[in-house]
Amino acid sequence: MVINIFFFTKLKYTKKIIFSFLIFFSYILNVNAELKIDITSGYTEPTPIGIHDFIGTNDEENSVAKQITKLVIADLNNSGIFRIIDPKAYIQKIPSPNVMPKFSDWRVINAQALIVGSTQINTSGQVRIEFRLWDVFAEQQMAGWAFSTARSNWRQISHRIADKVYERLTGEIGYFDTRIAYIAESGPPKKRVKRLAIMDQDGANHRFLTDGNNLVLTPRFSPSYQELTYLSYIGRIPRVYLLDIETGKQEVVGDFPGMTFAPRFSPFGDQVIMSLAMEGNSDIYSYNLQTNIRKQLTSYRGIDTSPSYSPNGKRIVFNSDRGGSPQIYVMNNKGKKIKRISFGKGHYSTPVWSPRGDYIAFTKYFNKTFYIGVMTPDGKGERVIAKGFLVEGPTWTPNGRMIAYTKKGYPIKKKEGKTRIFLIDLTGFHEREIITPLEASDPAWSPLLN
C-alpha cells in the first residue's frame, strides 16, 4: 500500500515536471523562434560568369584551348541566360584548373560562376580537356569533368562543355550540340527560290540539302536525328517527303490520294502525322513508317491541320476551324476526346507541343498583327512572347526552354521586309537573331544527339 502511494505520488510529480518542462521549452522555442521573411520578388538578367582561358602547356595545346574557350563563350552568350564577363576585366590569372581560384578577385567583377579548364594533347593525337565550374559566392566547386577525343572533334567537345555548364547552372538539358534545319530563301518575291538547308545551332557547318528547283516547306526532324520530313512541290503536287540527311535519299511518305502537308514525326519516330486535303476538306492522318498503314484521326468537314504529338505520344494538338475560326484543339492519339483549348481573341495556328510537355507554342493573328505565344496544354496561362509584321512557325529547342520562329520585317518603301529566324526565351526575354547566310524561314530544331 505504501509502495503504491509512493508510486502514485512519484508519477504525479513526474507528470508535473514533464508538464512544466514542456511549457518552459515551448516558451523558450517561442522566444527564440527565428524571424522568417518572404522574398517574393527579384530580377531576371543574364547571370554574369567568368570563363578563364583554357590552359595549355605548349603552343599547339594553347591554340586548341583558345578555339574551345571562344566557342564555349559564344554558346553560353547566345543562350541569353548567361553574360560572359569581358576577359579584360579579369584580375586573377589562374595557372591550372587544379588550383583553387582566388574568389575575392572574381567577386569584385561580379562573376557569379567561374569556368577554368585545361587542354592536353597526347602523343597519339588525342585531346584531353579538363574543366571545373566554381561557385564564386559560395566558394565551392559545382562540377568538374574531363573529356578525351580526337582533335578534329573540338567543336563537339566545346558544345558539350557549354552543355554541362548550362545544365549545372539552369537545371535544364543543354542544347548546344544540336542542328537547325530551315528553308533558305533567295530571289525576288515572285521568283522566290526556297531550299532546304541545315547547320549547327551556332551557324557552323552550313549546307543545302535541296537544289531549289522545287518549292520546299515545313521541315521537321525525326527523333533519330538523321531524318527530315517536309513538304515539297515535286511535279507541282504538294506531298510529304522523307529525307535521309547523310545519304540524301528522298522518298514520298505513303500513297495518299490527295495532297499531303504539315507533317511531323511521332516522339518515337515510327509514325508521321500530317494533313490530307481532298475536295476542299482536310483531315489529320497518321502514317506508320514500318507497317505502311495509314489511319484517319479526324473526320470533320472543315480544315484540320498542323498536328503535333505530346512528348509521351498519347495526345495530339492540332488546328481546326470547326468552331468557326482557326483555333487550337487537343485530342488523344486515336482521334477521340477532342477539346478546344484556345479561347482568346484572334486566330490561332501552328500549335507545337513542348518537348518538356508543359507548354504549347502557337502563332496568333489578331488585329492585323502576328504573335508567337505559349499556353499550357489545358489552355491556361496564355502569354504572347513575340510579335511582328509576320511571325510564325514556332519550334522548340530540345530542352523546351526556348522557341525559334520565322520573323519577317515590316515593308520599307514598298520593298518587302527580310525574313529571318529569331530565338526567344520561354519567359519572353532574350530575343536574338539566328544568323544565316541567306534569308531564312521555317526553322526546325533537331533533337538531342544521345
Place this chain on the structure above:
Amino acid sequence: MTINNLIFLPIKREVLEKKNYLLQSLGFHLLIIILIYYGLPNFFRYRSEFLPPLPVEIINISNKTAAPKINFKKSPDTEKNKTNYANQENIKYNKQTVVPDDSREIIQDTKEVKEIKKKKIVKLKELKKKPNQLQSVLKSIEQVKRDFSDKKKNTEKTESEDKVTPTKLGINLSISEIDAIRRHFEKCWNIPSGAREAGNLATEIKVRFNKKGNVLDARIVNVSRMKRDRYFRTAAESALRAVLNPRCQNAPLPEKKFDKWKNLTLNFDPKSIIGY
C-alpha cells in the same frame, strides 16, 4: 393472458413510446429554434448601465512603422527652370505693361504654359502607370517593354531608399524594417525564370548576420531536395547567391534590435512571379 395480448401488447407499447419520442424530439427542435432566434442566455452579463469608456489612444502609425521619408535633393536644373519660368512671367508682365496691344501673344504664352503643365501631368501619370518590372518576370508582349535606362533609374531609386534605416525602434522588427530587408535582398536575387514547375520552388535560407548587417553564414535548409530535384537545386543556389552577393551586404538592420535579426530565415519564393 391471451395470445393476442402476448403479441400485441408490446407493439402497442412501442407505438406509445414512439409517440413519446416524437413529442420529445419536437420539443427539443422547438427549443433549438427558440435558442437560435433569441440567442443563448448569458448569466454573467454585466448589468450596470453605465459602461466605462474605453480608453483609445490615437497614435500616428506611420511614426511607429513606416520608413522615414526620403528627402529628394532638388537638382540645380529644376531650380534653374523655375527661375527661368519666373523670368518668363516677368517678361510677360513687362509685355503686358509696356505693350498692351499684344494681349493675344500673352494669351498664347499662357496657353503654352498650360500645355507644359499638361505635359508634366501626363508624364507624372505615365510614371505612376509604369508597372513594377520585377513583378512581370514572364513577359507578355502587351506589357511595357523593359527599358534599360528606366530600369537603371529604378534600381538607383531603390538603392537610395534602402540606405535609409527606420528611426523609431520598438521591441520587434517593424513592418517597414522587415520590408527594407525584403527589398534589400530582392535587388540581388536573379530569379530562375523559365524553370519547370516554377510554382513549387520556394527555398528557405538560414542566415546569420554580424552587427553591421553582413552575412556571416548562410545555408540552404532543404538540402536533401537539392540532390533529387535539379530545378530546385538551381532555385536554391540562386537564392544562396542572392544572400552571399557582395553587393547585398550591409543589410539595413537596426543595431539596437540585433538579437531579433542576427538569425533570420529568408524564404525565396518565385511563385508569385513565375508560378502559374
